[in-house]
Amino acid sequence: MDLLKTVGKRSFLSEVIYVVLNLLLAAALLVAVLVVNVPWPALGLVLLSKWRIFAVRSRYWGANIRANLIDIIVGVGMVIFLYSANGDLVVQIILTVLYAGWLLLIKPRSKRAYVAAQALIGLVVGIGSIVQISPLLPSSVVVIAAWLVGYSAARHILSVQHESHINFLSLLWGFVVAEVMWLTYHWTIGYAVFGSLQLSQAMVIIAALSFVAERTYTSFHRNGHVQSNDVVLPALLSLSVIGVLLVVFGRAATI
16 A cells, blocks of 8 residues: 555656646746747757657667657747747747647647647647748748648658558658648738737648548548548538638738
8 A cells, every 4th residue: 555655646746747847848938038039049948858759779769759740840839939929928928828738738648639639730830930930941941841840740640540651641741731832932921910920821721731631531541431521521611711811811911
């Protein structure tokens, strides 16, 4: 009984430490951006927080990096958003709270619904942050970064399906995302959300296409063929969202 109590206390203590460390990480990113006024120290903290990737034999590094890509993308994207929102402390605090929620409530979950949410959040944050700084980058860097985000999101969701062609499908979807970003690089329209932060059409289009692709794949994986009932509503919803953005909000300012 004493042993069980000791294990219980240790487990509770480890949970407390885990929560505190993650809250400190989120707060440290905000402080680093506010104090130093450049994104590099905060980006360094994000990468330093992934030290466990390399705390194993080198032959496992590649697998660990791939498994942590979405978390790294979300962390780097949040730093970019925090830096872009400089001068608006309220927005920066909201972003910090959202990142803390990601670290504590979403990232640790392993059920398929949470994994799908993780992939979608990584895709949205990754593409959104790339678009946010795209005026400062050459088109080649934007396209390569978009490919990495698309590849990572696809691989993340396919990993729970035990897909035998995970590498090919992930690479393929990465190219689709990169192609969309290349097409929209010189035609990037954004909608003001909070101050200097903007919601880009490219991000919404890629997220909508990814949603339809995920529903199509899931239907095929479950039934051996694509059932129209599983795809029609997601496709109509996605087309409606894209149509509204292109037609109704066509007068939005270009980033």
